[in-house]
Amino acid sequence: MPLELSVLSPLVVDFPFEWNYIRSIIRVSLYVSITAVVLSTLFSIPVALLVGFKDFRGKTLLTSIINTGMGFPSVVVGLVVLFTVSNEGPLGSWDLVFTPEAMIMSQFVLAAPVITGVSLAAVSSVEQNVRDAAFAMGGTRADVALVTIKEARYGIATAVLAGFGRAISEVGSVLIVGGNIAGSDGTSVTRTLTTAIQLEARQGRFETAMILGAILVVLVLIVNAIVVRLGGDTGGNR
Amino acid sequence: MPLELSVLSPLVVDFPFEWNYIRSIIRVSLYVSITAVVLSTLFSIPVALLVGFKDFRGKTLLTSIINTGMGFPSVVVGLVVLFTVSNEGPLGSWDLVFTPEAMIMSQFVLAAPVITGVSLAAVSSVEQNVRDAAFAMGGTRADVALVTIKEARYGIATAVLAGFGRAISEVGSVLIVGGNIAGSDGTSVTRTLTTAIQLEARQGRFETAMILGAILVVLVLIVNAIVVRLGGDTGGNR
Amino acid sequence: MTLTADDVHHGYGTDPVFEGVSLTVAPGEVLAIIGPSGVGKSTLLRLLALFDEPDGGAIEFGGEAVWDVSERKRLDYRRRIGMVFQEASLFDASVRRNAEYGLRVRKPWSDRLRHELATLVGRTNGTGDAIDALETVGLREKAEQDAASLSGGEAQRVAFARALAYDPEMLLLDEPTSDLDPRNTAVLEDAVLEARNRGIGVVIATHDMHQAERIADRVAVLLENQIIEVGETERIFEMPRDDRTRKFIDGELIY
Amino acid sequence: MTLTADDVHHGYGTDPVFEGVSLTVAPGEVLAIIGPSGVGKSTLLRLLALFDEPDGGAIEFGGEAVWDVSERKRLDYRRRIGMVFQEASLFDASVRRNAEYGLRVRKPWSDRLRHELATLVGRTNGTGDAIDALETVGLREKAEQDAASLSGGEAQRVAFARALAYDPEMLLLDEPTSDLDPRNTAVLEDAVLEARNRGIGVVIATHDMHQAERIADRVAVLLENQIIEVGETERIFEMPRDDRTRKFIDGELIY
Amino acid sequence: AALGDDGGNGPEISGETLTLTTTTSTYDTGLLDELNAPFEDRYGVTVDTVSLGTGAAIETGRSGDSDVVMVHARSQEDEFMEDGYAINRRDLMFNDFVIIGDADDPAGISGGDDAVDAFAQIAESESTFVSRGDDSGTHTQELEIWGEAGYEDGDFGEWYQEAGQGMGEVIVQTGQSEGYTLSDRGTYLSMINETDLEIHVEGPVEGGPEILSNPYGIFAINPAVHDNVNYDLAMAYIGFITSLEGEEIIREYTVEGEQLFFPEAITEEPNFQQYVPEEWDGSHSD
């Protein structure tokens, strides 16, 4: 009964990979997802502030569209990015097919709506009177925005973590635009932890898939701890 | 150059599916994801309220774990659920392998951390004095919880939508536990929109994948509109 | 029912706020608590409203130590107390729903659910007592306005009406007229006196010495982590035993 | 620099709050605005603080209509005004950071960044003016406390110190002593008078008629969507021209 | 009860569900729908077809979550039989592998009939080669050809990419990289409208070398190991698709006018080899 065994004893399984291979996969995963999340954050927070505090026609619609973006199917996002960067696509001359940069593009598209949507909820809950106070003390728009971000810091940190979670855990789009390529020397070119997990699972090597999954979860935990530390909040209480 | 063509003219492609087939896929997708999200919501909001307002040792750690859950790789979740429901797993006698119910289980695991994490941020931003007021007016704990939920309704609606987005857009786990089964009469048993998209994409039929993707996005948009309506908020302003 | 604080100690973190405060308020009397900003008046009222368990000493209601009974029993006690906070602390809902809140939570869940459903389909009937309470503070015509858009004084009056609506046996008021003009202050004071005449016990924390003189039967002076003096209002204002009381009342005491 | 409201109309939605309000406050004078709860005092102060553009009429600063100039210019005007809200509206940070805020936003970004980095690594030096302002309101020793944990009166004093710290030319105060005991009220009033003597113009919305009598040079009475009377304090309190003014001051006017 | 038209002699299986696991490349040809519909009609049952990677398909059988498995990876099938999980294996059908690549053919292999030479040329010209890299039947075959050409795993350079994905994805990826890959004919034909890649070396179906042949097997999961599997239905299924009727359906299944699969369940020779692991010497492995 190998399945049962494998569930109960994943830790007694010999570590089945070369460290070199694992290291290169981790590097690609982190490079792609962190870059994508940093870019999404830089894009999303200003958008959330604008949408949250400007009144305009179609605001409800725009909010719905942002929230809908949290449900974009990653395979479709992958296809769209593939079209864009493919040889015949608009960015064909940049030679981005099957590169980490293409993966960053697709993860950006996946993470940005999550970060925007959750940040929007967070900044919307900042009391108007605190924003007014910043304005009254002579703050510029940028100052008011900064105060809002600081008041909503816990919610925004959650938004960034949710976006990071979505980016680093998704497999559909990076498989399509990245190609899950490992070189013949056994180091990853565009193979991430998730695509490697998928590969192991395809091969029925469920234990090794679980080991890679555990590595991924530990990485996410570490990144979360760092973000929480930088966010300056222990969470849950403000 | 089929790729290029398909980008430029997805709309002139004849609709390539039987309505019957599409309808059954939509039904399975909605059944699985909505059930999973409803269950996750019922689980997550009480957890968010407890974690948000009780002080205990290890609270920071628990928050980190919840946030880490937002980054669980869906393939690994799929494998864990597969082990659980597999013939040899603890729930083997329930015969859940390759059923919509198993898919609900895995989407529950994927959606719950997102809903919990984002709700936690939302309820944490509710002013203590409003909670105190509910308590002072003779509210029980349940009443205080209800008031908190009402004050945080926009953030909680965002949490539910983020969880729904994660559930309905993911493909890794439903493929593993559901098996992407369609009957030979062309109706879905465990095929969802995402697994159907994946199927089309791997066969190079990108236009049809995009059409299915568009259907998915429209569905998500409709569900979002309904949640926002029920949430009673137009979003962005409170 | 008498509400009593018996040798209560309390603080935040390591800083004590009180060291041994004892106090009694009987039905049908108004007790004013006066003392400088930051001395602990709000903290004391929160203890009397059974929010927090004191670090030491006991809060008693009708002679029973409320922190020794079951939570269910304590809920009963809490429901006989009305509290108005220093900040208005209104719910993000209409003025009417704010005023009805105390009545709503006292109803069985089935009624509440039915009422919510009726509200959803648009058939609502304002609860009489809540509307009466809004009438008392002169805000009946604002019933359907959003509480968030009220002026400071309006919000404060709604907060008062909200506590009055469910007719508690004991009213704890934390600076209830700080944002009100003289006329509205008088309206609230009349309501307080009317409640007292119905046998309700009232504790009011106030900075306004004239207000204490106007409505309090007894005054407690909170200073330096203690109640340094408590007695008949006239006596406190006219011949305080403690020199610090006189100085505080005259606005000369520096903290 | 004179701050003027010239025939200002304003309202929320379709309900008008004012219909034609005109008002001037010159450097070195204290103008009190009195009127019943909900009449629009806070709304008027927000207009004077250049928060919202009035629906009609003009706000002028030094004779220039502030809503006709560039946003950059308006920022300059805003920075010469200090505003204290009716609610304390403190930032979720330490008392010191709250008090420093106005000074911080006036610094170039490079300085601010450097200061934030210094704070991160623990080397911080409190800005003198902010600490001085906290000293003025008697809260210097609370500088490192979290603003959220202050008592009502402490928060109000920090909000005052925050506006005082950057030394504005014009101070707009919305019920700045509503939560304060007599002694702290006196401290704040002294600070206001001291500011006036330095040539600062002050507008204070207050419900406390005694306070208006104590510190205002002139009083404006806001009633029924209009300023029904404005004049020397003594004149308004002793021989009001409008009968409604007298009734309001005596607390007899019912709204 | 809706009895099948087998006269009710067989075990009562009407209304039950059969779980078939197979590889994505088999599934994607669309053949199974053609086979399952008449089977379902005849027995009044339902067939749930789950397409997975080869390894995962077999693993699903190992845990008793499927009843019948259809793959094309003889060495893995043999191992599975030896472990005692698979019984009643039958050769089902075959098709072949083809070497496909960019129309421009940078390595100049077109028209050759030696797969090993073609691989060697690809390696020498350092043209991009996209490998399945997933231990599937196709991948195993590819590695065997590389072995014949003198390349072992690890001898490759930058030009050799392991995709670790299904055949369909690899064809898409090869098209984008303007390289070569080894594909089963079925998947290639089913995607012929979606790709620019062309066949450069044909398999045995079109007279190419034997090393490119691709035989499919089917077997039931041993009910003595997993008592929950639907063995009766599994055997009915195997019986049906290896019957004359099943073979006819396979033979007549075409994509783009080309026959995809060649049935070999019913032959003149006894072919005992189909029931046991290859190179089985008759002794029990214990």
Ligand SMILES: Nc1ncnc2c1ncn2[C@@H]1O[C@H](COP(=O)(O)OP(=O)(O)OP(=O)(O)O)[C@@H](O)[C@H]1O
């Ligand atoms: N955002 C808003 N939307 C609708 N009405 C509002 C809004 N803000 C204020 N109002 C209304 O405008 C009127 C004037 O409010 P304002 O806060 O200026 O009164 P005020 O004179 O400061 O009263 P108080 O003395 O009670 O603070 C009030 O009746 C209030 O209900």
Ligand SMILES: Nc1ncnc2c1ncn2[C@@H]1O[C@H](COP(=O)(O)OP(=O)(O)OP(=O)(O)O)[C@@H](O)[C@H]1O
């Ligand atoms: N959560 C808290 N954490 C730490 N200190 C607190 C907290 N809440 C209140 N304090 C401190 O406790 C003291 C008493 O506060 P309290 O609010 O009871 O004063 P008060 O008498 O009501 O003052 P005021 O008249 O200004 O409202 C104050 O010095 C305050 O700073």
Ligand SMILES: [Mg+2]
């Ligand atoms: Mg207080």
Ligand SMILES: [Mg+2]
């Ligand atoms: Mg006001």
